[in-house]
Amino acid sequence: MPRFGKKYRKAVEGVDLSQRYSVEEAVEKSLAAAFAKFDETVDVALALGVDPKYSDQMVRGAVSLPHGLGKTVRVAVFCKGEKEAEALAAGADYAGGQELVAKIKEGWLDFDAAVATPDVMALVGQVGRVLGPRGLMPNAKTGTVTFEVANAVKELKAGRVDFKVDKAGVLHAPLGKVSFGPAKILDNLKALLEAVNRLKPSAAKGTYMKNMAVSTTMGPGFKVDVSLIKKFIEG
Numbered sequence: 521m522p523r524f525g526k527k528y529r530k531a532v533e534g535v536d537l538s539q540r541y542s543v544e545e546a547v548e549k550s551l552a553a554a555f556a557k558f559d560e561t562v563d564v565a566l567a568l569g570v571d572p573k574y575s576d577q578m579v580r581g582a583v584s585l586p587h588g589l590g591k592t593v594r595v596a597v598f599c600k601g602e603k604e605a606e607a608l609a610a611g612a613d614y615a616g617g618q619e620l621v622a623k624i625k626e627g628w629l630d631f632d633a634a635v636a637t638p639d640v641m642a643l644v645g646q647v648g649r650v651l652g653p654r655g656l657m658p659n660a661k662t663g664t665v666t667f668e669v670a671n672a673v674k675e676l677k678a679g680r681v682d683f684k685v686d687k688a689g690v691l692h693a694p695l696g697k698v699s700f701g702p703a704k705i706l707d708n709l710k711a712l713l714e715a716v717n718r719l720k721p722s723a724a725k726g727t728y729m730k731n732m733a734v735s736t737t738m739g740p741g742f743k744v745d746v747s748l749i750k751k752f753i754e755g
Contacts, residue, residue: 527555527556527738528555528738528739528740530555531553531554531555531739531740532553532740535549535553535740537740537741537742537743538743539743540743540744540745540746541742541743541744541745542744542745542748542752543706543709543732543734543744543748543749543752544702544706544752545742546732546733546734546742546743546744547562547702547705547706547709547734548702549742550562550734550735550736550739550740550741550742551698551701551702551705551736553736553739553740553742554698554736554738554739555738555739556736556737556738556739559590559697559698559699560697560698560736560737560738560739561589561694561695561696561697561698561736561737562694562695562696562697562698562700562705562734562735562736563692563693563694563695563734563735563736563737564692564693564695564709564712564732564733564734565690565691565692565732565733565735565741566690566691566692566693566713566716566729566731566732567688567689567690567691567729567730567731567732568685568689568690568691568716568724568728568729568730569689569724569725569726569727569728569729569730570685570689570721570724570728571689572685572686572687572689573687574723576721576722576723577721577723577724578684578685578721579683579684579685579691579716579719579720579721580659580661580662580683580684580685580719581661581662581682581683581684581715581716581719582662582663582664582680582681582682582683582715583680583681583683583711583712583714583715584675584678584679584680584681584711585679585680585681585695585696585707585708585711585712586704586707586708586711587679587696587700587704587707587708588678588679588696589679589681589694589695589696589697590679590696590697590699590700591697593632593633593676593677593679594613594614594630594631594632594633595611595612595613595614595631595632595633595634595635595673595676595677596612596613596614596615596620596631596633596634596635597612597614597615597616597634597635597636597637597669597672597673598616598617598620598621598634598635598636598637598640598643598644598658599615599616599617599635599636599637599640599669600616600617600637600639600640603615603637603667603669604616606669606670607635607669607670607673609670610669610670610671610673610674611673611674611677612635612669612673613631614631617640617643618643621643621644621646621647624647624650624651625646625647625650629650629654629656631656632656633656633664633676633682634651634656634657634658634664635658635664635665635666635669635672635673635676636658636664636665637665637666637667637669638660638665638666638667641658641665644657644658655682659682662682663675664676664682679696681693681694681712683712683715683716691716693712695708695709695712695734696708698736709734710752710753713729713749713752713753714753716729717729717753727746729746729749730746731743731744731746732744732746732749
């Protein structure tokens with residue numbers, strides 16, 4: 521039986537966590553229940569009706585949130601030649617090829633997102649086992665393997681979110697900070713849900729968006745009535 525602290529218990533006092541709310545209500549209640557002294561991140565968990573063990577049911581993509589994430593994103597760009605200067609001019613924190621890979625092999629991972637040009641992917645593959653599990657491996661499907669490094673860097677810096685369902689078919693993604701307030705969080709959530717909806721695999725049968733909950737870093741999760749998600753997306 522999990523034990524919760526006093527602040528958590530106070531936050532959920534009188535709240536029925538089994539109830540399902542509209543998307544707007546779930547976001548508002550989640551923000552109201554935040555109690556940490558720091559500016560908590562608002563997260564969404566979305567269970568999809570897919571089986572990721574089949575490649576034609578994998579849901580993976582990226583979306584630029586209209587209000588960003590409210591945090592500084594450190595971007596590393598794997599490239600060579602004139603692309604290094606282009607990446608740095610666009611705001612990349614690090615740019616290079618063999619020297620970055622060598623640093624990673626030594627344990628360096630002081631970045632939050634990575635971009636790579638196609639011509640250096642064989643080099644990046646040398647540290648794939650390090651970057652992959654941490655969600656840092658550049659991928660063409662999310663637009664992070666590209667020669668358009670300036671655009672990729674600017675999108676990541678502005679608050680682009682890469683998302684991917686886990687083995688259980690659940691997608692987790694950040695939506696911003698509690699200090700954003702309900703309106704901005706809802707805008708970001710709508711952008712994310714629109715992107716996920718567009719990526720519905722043709723092989724997925726039945727209900728696509730099965731369950732959803734919104735929570736903050738330390739707070740409880742508020743469940744959403746999934747029958748209202750379509751109305752929210754189209755509204």
